[in-house]
Amino acid sequence: MEDRSYRKLHWKIVATTLSFSLVPLFVVGFSIYYQFSVSYKAKVMESLRTLTENRANAVDLFLDERVSQLNTLVYTNSIDQLGDERYLTRVFTLLQMRSKSFVDVGIIDAEGNHVAYVGPYQLKGLNYRNEEWFGETMLRGIYISDVFTGFRKFPHFVIAIMRREGEKTWILRATINTDIFEAMVKAAQIGMKGDAFLMNKDNILQTSPRFGGELLGKVGYPIFPKFQGARVEETELGGEEALYGIVWLKDKQWLLVIKEDPLENLTPILRTRVLVIALVLGGVLVIVMGTLLVSNAVVRQLVKTDREKAALDAGLVQSSKMAALGKLAAGIAHEVNNPLAVIKEKVGWMKDLLSEEDVEASENFKEFDDAVKKIDYHVERARKVTHRLLGFARRMEPIQEQVTMNRVIEETVDFLKNEAHYRNIEIRTTLDPDMPTTTSDSSQLQQVFLNILNNAIDAIGKNGVITISTGYDLKNRELSVSIADDGPGIPSEVLGRVFDPFFTTKEVGKGTGLGLSISYSIVEKLGGTIKVASQVGKGTTFSIHLPIVNHATA
């Protein structure tokens, strides 16, 4: 009953403390992790953006260079010069010195006829009038084609530049090997799963990606409208969750896509997550342990205080009860004493008179004499009872008096003799005759012995032995009294609680659970200790140690 409320309190303290300390811990842990992951992700995104922009710039630069080279060529030479294949060969050699990516170069007139050609293929004489690039170039003046394999079966693209020279309009067309910017783009393929590729506005791949697709294949991405700058997002494209950096090239409607595996990139975040979780769990463990310890200590202290308070209350209740009982007993004893005194005197008077009688004169003399002696004897008995009552009826405040321990024990045993006799319980006393006296309170000690002896008698029930022994130890200046019964003993789980207030193993209404706790507080108040040892089936022994105190007597 009491126990449960303490446990409840214990858990209440634990719960409150934990909620107050764990919540901030979780908040701190989570926010550290969150902040870190946000900033780290931002960093990753930023570096991806930079990378994407750099790559795009590199490709743009490459295209710019080619275009400006060709532009220079077109605007510094006339069609007549370039139409001469020997001259064109010289110029092409110069171009190739600057950049190995040029595969061939050709001059096409306004009708689409190949006028001159330098390169590894036999293309001269072909007519391009119906080709798309031709129309576009004539329209726009400059044209960069998408990548194609064409007749040559290897990927390349074309830059064509138109020049109006007087009435003549002609086009310089150069084929450029895509190897070089394949390499450029591929340089951005990071990690195990990273990818980078170019695609045109219809999502046709312009370079070969590492995974999922081949050159000139279509990618299952949504069609992106044109936008400025680089976009970096963590999304799902073409069925793959990844970090994407996307940028439109400036010179050509090509889209550079750099894909990064978030798992690879975000490893530090995962590591941090693990670390934070470990730290938080460690913190939780420490806090929980600390809380349990503190709460236990608090509850223990509370139990102790409650016990002391209950003992005090019980002591107060008991002492006021005893005081009332004392008054009552004293009153009764006194009232009974008066008639006893009268009877005693009357009997004395009869004795006086009988002593003068002639023995022979009355045949009943002997009977009278006998009756008078018997009355005298029983009055004496009754007087003993009233005097003992008066002895017990003393007030309960601790007093300091010279106490002869053995006599206190004998008086107490005397008081229980009848009860023990009815139940066939033998009370053996082995009292040390040399016991020194001490300053203590005999009636309170009597109460302690009475409590313990009553418990012993109750525990035995019927047929048993209670052994009371006394001894002393001059070195430690203490007296010892041990009261042992051969009853059923106290189970170990109960043994620690026998001094608890309100703890009783007796039937409801039989025991208050205060006897031993009062005894405990009395012995403590008298400066001593009380201990209990018990073995189930063997019996129980209470040992009381009291200091030998002797005030200097004048």
Place this chain on the structure above:
Amino acid sequence: MEGFRVLVVDDETDFLETIVKRLRKRKVDAVGLTSGVEALKYLETEHFDVVILDVRMPGLDGIETLKEMKKKRPLMEVIMLTGHASVESGMQGMQLGAFDYVIKPADFDELMEKIRQARERKSIHEEKLRRG
């Protein structure tokens, strides 16, 4: 034992009568009275060697009576009869000049012994005064 006077004061008449009878049987000149007030009035005119005085009486109790008696007759010895086992009332009586106290129900022989000792002490005191 003859030739000295004992006054017994107790509200319990049966007790009083019997004690007086028993004392007289032993050649003691004994008088019994049932209250403190009565006893004090009686002492105006009479002299006693020893008084046996009950502590608990209605009206004027034993302690009060003792104080008055000691004022009137300082040499007269008083033995307190107490129904209490408490040392206190007896001790109080002793402090107020009672010779001794006996716990009720008293053993008559013990009481007689105390009376004899009290009388002895009184005669010693009187002797001193006479010489002085």
